[in-house]
Amino acid sequence: MRTPLITLGLLGLASASRQIPLNPRPDGDSLTGANLPLKSPREVLLSLHRSLVEISSTTYNETAVGHFLADYLSSRGYNTELQYLSSDGFGAELQSPSPVSSDPADPKRRFNVLAWPGPSDPGTPRLIITSHIDVVPPHIPYSISDDPPTSSTVIRGRGSVDAKGAVAAQVLALQTLLDEGSVNPQDVMLAFVVGEENPGDGIRELSESLRHKVPPEAVIFGEPTENKLACGHKGALFCVIEARGAAGHSGYPWLGKSANEVLIKALAEVLATDLGSSERFGNTTVNVGKMGGGVAMNVIPEFAAAEIAIRIAIGPEDGANTIIRDRLREILDGVDPDAFSMKCTHGYGVVETECSVPGFETIVVNYGTDVPNLDGSHVRYLYGPGSILVAHGPDEGLTVGSLEEAVEGYKQLILHALRK
Ligand SMILES: *[C@@H]1O[C@H](CO)[C@@H](O)[C@H](O)[C@H]1NC(C)=O
Ligand SMILES: *[C@@H]1O[C@H](CO)[C@@H](O)[C@H](O)[C@H]1NC(C)=O
Ligand SMILES: [Zn+2]
Secondary structure (H helix, E strand, O other): OOOOOOOHHHHHHHHHHHHOOOOOOOOOOOOOOOOOOOOOHHHHHHHHHHHHHHOOOEOOOOHHHHHHHHHHHHOOOOEEEEEEOOOOOOOHHHOOOOOOOOOOOOOOOOEEEEEEOOOOOOOOOOEEEEEEOOEOOOOOOOEEOOOOOOOOOEEEOOOOOOOHHHHHHHHHHHHHHHHHOOOOHHHEEEEEEOOOOOOOHHHHHHHHHHOOOOOOOEEEEEOOOOOOEEEEEOEEEEEEEEEEOEOOEOOOHHHOEOHHHHHHHHHHHHHHOOOOEEOOOEEOEEEEEEEEEOOOOOEOOOEEEEEEEEEEOOOOOOOHHHHHHHHHHHHHHHHOOOOEEEEEOOOEOOEEOOOOOOOOOEEEEOOOOOHHHOOOOOEEEEEOOOOOOOOOOOOOEEEHHHHHHHHHHHHHHHHHHOOO
16 A cells, blocks of 8 residues: 555535535525534535535536536636537437537537646546446436435436436535545545447547557546445447338338338347357347338338337457347348348447445446546546435435445445555
């Protein structure tokens, strides 16, 4: 372990953070005003979490929460940078038109929030602690079941789990370690990215910005893992399959060609095919999430399309996606060599993360994350409060106790990552 460096700047940061009113609320409740009583760690955590959840930040509309977080961190002594997204291309393959603005004058131009407690030129920190600030729609207002809260109090709202629980817990964990002097400020950086839910463009920008720098040794990713340390997650591939036929009168099917029929046959074949399995990750699964075709019941459909999400259970991380894509292509050609076109995202095979840290239960998850989109050979940890089973749903929520446990979990992981 490197000797912790306690600088005057750090002590200043620690004491400043006790005097600045956290989350001043517009309705002027008792948390604002002069002569604040010292807030308890629980109050500080819940207050930050609440502010984050209250600000609607569905993907492509993250600027308000980004500004809030940057202000929050800079008022606590961090150096901050709004890392504007330079490209609007990545992951937009399946989206048209791309809703991303790259116009520098556009106030809606999207950015990641970087914050570091060390010197103003951060160099490359040894550890990056990251999560995402975008959420899936619709916005669901913040609510809390008891006041004053206890550990079993439930907090609900969009993003309360995925991933603003992780963001709040990460900020508090790092702050606690800095206050204690157990982490060297130069070693760490917070990176809160946009666009994780779709299409991963925030983490790509971060990845690009690190390309020519000394790589970090480790990265902690915050996503809901029920406070268990993830050993990895499934790979993913998203494809749009289009079928073309020939229109005609439904009474004379042999005179046309039904795009719906060939698409249904192909999808049935895809669903019946074993696309690979592994002991750790189970089966590769296919979700036909969206389909459509034809214009009327009495017209032979000329066009049909389906959008499918494949959760890949085989490796390698870099390449299994191509194996699956080629297999899909074979199946389509087997059903009808002329009817289909297919477009897929980049995709990736199974992603393995570091999970041999003493004191943690482990888990394997089926969802995708930003982990594979940050290039480099750093050690990767994946951990966070709340359950994926409620994230993205109408009852998204977690307990105060699980948020607090996550603060402790992140502290352990930060120390583990920096232990040398
Ligand atoms: C975008 O975010 C702002 C700030 O949170 C919010 O007021 C607005 O309703 C959001 N717009 C959409 C379309 O979600
Ligand atoms: C994987 O698929 C096989 C059949 O293809 C099935 O028997 C098995 O139960 C599946 N495993 C899981 C974990 O779903
Ligand atoms: Zn997430």
